[in-house]
Amino acid sequence: MNLTPDDRSTLAQSLRGTLDPTADPLDNDAALVELGWHDMVESGPDAVGVVFEVLGMTGSSSTVLDDVVAVAAGLEPGSTVGLPRWGSAERPTTIALGSARLDTQRLAGLRPVAGIDPELGFVECDASLLLFGDEDRWPAVVTAARAAIGAWLFGMARAMLEMARTHAVDRTQFGRPIGSFQAVRHKLADVHVAIEAADPALAAVGNGTLDSDLARVLAGQAAAVASMHCQQILAGVGFTEEHGFHRYMKRAMFVDGLFGTTSSICAELGRGLLRDNSVPRTVQLQAHAPR
Amino acid sequence: MDIAACRLRLTDHLDEFADEYAPTFQGAGTLTQQLEQLSKVKALLWEHGFAQWGWPERVGGSGGPAMLRAMVGEEIVARDLVVAGFFSMTETLAPTLIEFASPDVAARFVPRILSGSEMWCQGFSEPNAGSDLASLSCRAVPDEDGWVINGQKLWTSLSQFSQRCLLLARTGTPESRHRGITAFFLDMDTPGITVRPVAIMSGNAEFAEVFFDDVAVPDARRLGEVDGGWSVAMTLLPFERSTAFWHRTAFLWSRLDRIVADDPKDDRAAYLIGEAFTALHALRSRSLATLQRLDRGETLGPETSIDKVLMATAEQKVFDVARTLFPGLMETGDDADAQQWRDEFLYSRAATIYGGTGEIQRNIIARRLLDLGDER
Numbered sequence: 298m299n300l301t302p303d304d305r306s307t308l309a310q311s312l313r314g315t316l317d318p319t320a321d322p323l324d325n326d327a328a329l330v331e332l333g334w335h336d337m338v339e340s341g342p343d344a345v346g347v348v349f350e351v352l353g354m355t356g357s358s359s360t361v362l363d364d365v366v367a368v369a370a371g372l373e374p375g376s377t378v379g380l381p382r383w384g385s386a387e388r389p390t391t392i393a394l395g396s397a398r399l400d401t402q403r404l405a406g407l408r409p410v411a412g413i414d415p416e417l418g419f420v421e422c423d424a425s426l427l428l429f430g431d432e433d434r435w436p437a438v439v440t441a442a443r444a445a446i447g448a449w450l451f452g453m454a455r456a457m458l459e460m461a462r463t464h465a466v467d468r469t470q471f472g473r474p475i476g477s478f479q480a481v482r483h484k485l486a487d488v489h490v491a492i493e494a495a496d497p498a499l500a501a502v503g504n505g506t507l508d509s510d511l512a513r514v515l516a517g518q519a520a521a522v523a524s525m526h527c528q529q530i531l532a533g534v535g536f537t538e539e540h541g542f543h544r545y546m547k548r549a550m551f552v553d554g555l556f557g558t559t560s561s562i563c564a565e566l567g568r569g570l571l572r573d574n575s576v577p578r579t580v581q582l583q584a585h586a587p588r
Numbered sequence: 589m590d591i592a593a594c595r596l597r598l599t600d601h602l603d604e605f606a607d608e609y610a611p612t613f614q615g616a617g618t619l620t621q622q623l624e625q626l627s628k629v630k631a632l633l634w635e636h637g638f639a640q641w642g643w644p645e646r647v648g649g650s651g652g653p654a655m656l657r658a659m660v661g662e663e664i665v666a667r668d669l670v671v672a673g674f675f676s677m678t679e680t681l682a683p684t685l686i687e688f689a690s691p692d693v694a695a696r697f698v699p700r701i702l703s704g705s706e707m708w709c710q711g712f713s714e715p716n717a718g719s720d721l722a723s724l725s726c727r728a729v730p731d732e733d734g735w736v737i738n739g740q741k742l743w744t745s746l747s748q749f750s751q752r753c754l755l756l757a758r759t760g761t762p763e764s765r766h767r768g769i770t771a772f773f774l775d776m777d778t779p780g781i782t783v784r785p786v787a788i789m790s791g792n793a794e795f796a797e798v799f800f801d802d803v804a805v806p807d808a809r810r811l812g813e814v815d816g817g818w819s820v821a822m823t824l825l826p827f828e829r830s831t832a833f834w835h836r837t838a839f840l841w842s843r844l845d846r847i848v849a850d851d852p853k854d855d856r857a858a859y860l861i862g863e864a865f866t867a868l869h870a871l872r873s874r875s876l877a878t879l880q881r882l883d884r885g886e887t888l889g890p891e892t893s894i895d896k897v898l899m900a901t902a903e904q905k906v907f908d909v910a911r912t913l914f915p916g917l918m919e920t921g922d923d924a925d926a927q928q929w930r931d932e933f934l935y936s937r938a939a940t941i942y943g944g945t946g947e948i949q950r951n952i953i954a955r956r957l958l959d960l961g962d963e964r
């Protein structure tokens with residue numbers, strides 16, 4: 298199902314009212330299900346993209362990536378599925394990542410992953426505790442997951458830019474807003490360019506694996522540039538626990554390793570071109586926008 | 589008109605006449621060879637009716653959307669038949685004439701540009717007016733027969749080969765900045781014009797200094813209003829950043845093809861190729877969206893600075909990757925292939941200089957798109 302720009306902003310609006318950045322993942326999940334998440338996740342990457350972008354922008358925790366994986370794997374939404382270990386895109390056979398859906402009280406052999414982003418509530422466990430769907434569906438799982446993760450990282454990048462932009466306008470040093478210093482302006486411009494570079498690519502993820510991988514890499518690059526430059530612009534205040542910035546930056550670091558990292562997917566893309574000895578023309582001239 | 593169907597007609601034609609279109613030289617060729625090839629290709633396209641696609645009928649075109657021109661250039665450049673940057677100059681010059689020259693002047697001159705029978709150049713930059721174009725000082729003073737021009741232009745690409753020059757001159761007070769500039773187009777053989785070719789760093793004398801010494805220009809050669817030259821210059825921009833950019837992406841894509849076909853044995857190859865591919869994908873996706881906006885009749889504005897930054901980034905990335913994966917080729921190679929990689933690598937360094945530098949683009953993005961207010 299393709300959403301119009303209006304549909305997208307209406308959906309984004311209601312998601313913003315629903316998702317709570319301070320809530321547990323399972324509480325946000327419940328709120329999303331009430332909003333019709335199970336229909337959205339079956340409707341294709343358009344609505345899923347909006348949900349993940351808003352998850353990223355609001356910094357809210359959720360386990361809905363499980364449902365994206367479940368649907369692509371031919372399982373029911375709501376299933377307790379497994380994800381590859383951090384940094385990998387291989388279908389796990391021994392150790393897997395599980396989400397906060399796993400009941401850590403009742404199951405033995407789980408290692409809660411606090412790591413850099415404990416709020417996401419991931420656990421490491423034996424793959425036998427989790428569902429993965431048919432093996433031949435795994436490539437489709439990776440494609441769908443990467444499209445969602447791309448949107449997630451994109452949302453985080455946008456939130457970081459907005460924080461830094463606001464700070465650049467409000468914060469005064471040497472008698473003028475720091476946003477009047479060219480060194481600061483050009484960093485913000487570079488973040489904006491990286492975000493805008495990912496935007497049309499993300500709109501085309503429905504076209505398949507290659508588009509999904511490319512969009513995921515561009516979104517990952519945007520999040521990385523945003524993390525670096527926005528941190529620098531927020532300076533001392535952005536280094537504190539009180540300021541919201543660190544949550545986005547840390548989450549972007551964690552999420553970057555789900556279903557492969559930005560750099561591993563980049564190398565994967567290059568290997569594909571070398572193997573096929575051709576560079577696909579991913580974008581063709583056509584009169585109408587995909588969105 | 590259906591782009592895909594038109595593309596098929598063109599590619600069938602290019603296949604059928606492949607021998608006629610093919611360059612007579614290997615690799616990049618000399619500048620003279622490149623320009624002869626350019627005229628030949630444009631003349632063939634004109635003769636067979638393809639150069640007319642996407643241009644209005646009143647200037648000799650056969651109508652249809654600008655996207656057709658994007659497609660034609662893409663196919664020509666992808667086959668390495670011409671130097672992309674030279675071929676695409678039509679995209680900025682012709683629309684300016686169509687918009688600002690009188691209908692009969694436009695009808696007379698645009699076909700010459702499209703058919704390759706004339707070369708035109710763009711005289712904007714001056715020794716003291718580069719990024720700060722609005723400070724230009726080459727003067728045009730009215731007299732009873734029209735205008736008299738005195739001053740100097742710099743880095744005017746291909747001016748030593750051009751029949752005509754699109755010129756910006758000061759008609760207001762020195763302080764009038766963009767409000768006191770008028771656009772003209774002059775015959776390069778007018779008495780008083782001296783062209784001194786300047787070699788670019790790859791050795792080709794590709795641009796020049798142009799001196800104007802009491803050069804008489806009839807008022808009929810004025811484009812747009814007196815003191816309205818800034819808006820003439822600004823109409824170039826949307827075309828440079830749409831159809832012409834689309835042509836250039838085809839060039840970059842073909843260079844990544846070559847890198848991949850070489851199958852470099854280097855541990856970094858996959859990653860670097862993936863990165864270049866991603867940068868090209870970002871550029872093409874953005875560029876397509878811009879072309880679609882143009883197609884819908886939207887006005888293109890400061891947001892095309894993003895296209896410009898993505899273009900420069902992708903171009904430099906592709907050639908940086910080539911340099912890493914072909915060690916020594918550009919530094920020590922002397923055959924036609926090495927020469928071409930070296931020239932194109934060096935040219936890619938200008939991608940952040942011409943058409944508004946990388947810093948100027950970021951200034952525009954900060955002020956106009958991020959709304960950061962004025963700089964200090």
Ligand SMILES: Cc1cc2nc3c(=O)[nH]c(=O)nc-3n(C[C@H](O)[C@H](O)[C@H](O)COP(=O)(O)OP(=O)(O)OC[C@H]3O[C@@H](n4cnc5c(N)ncnc54)[C@H](O)[C@@H]3O)c2cc1C
Binds near residue numbers: 710711714719795945
């Ligand atoms: C290959 C090539 C072809 C060209 N062809 C043509 C042509 O056909 N016709 C034509 O008219 N011109 C042409 N040019 C000229 C081109 O438009 C200018 O080089 C360009 O506008 C920059 O001007 P400049 O070189 O004088 O650099 P300057 O403006 O002197 O800039 C020098 C450095 O200072 C930086 N800078 C300047 N102002 C600012 C600012 N406000 N904020 C931050 N940084 C700043 C610049 O980014 C740059 O890094 C060509 C240039 C090249 C390289």
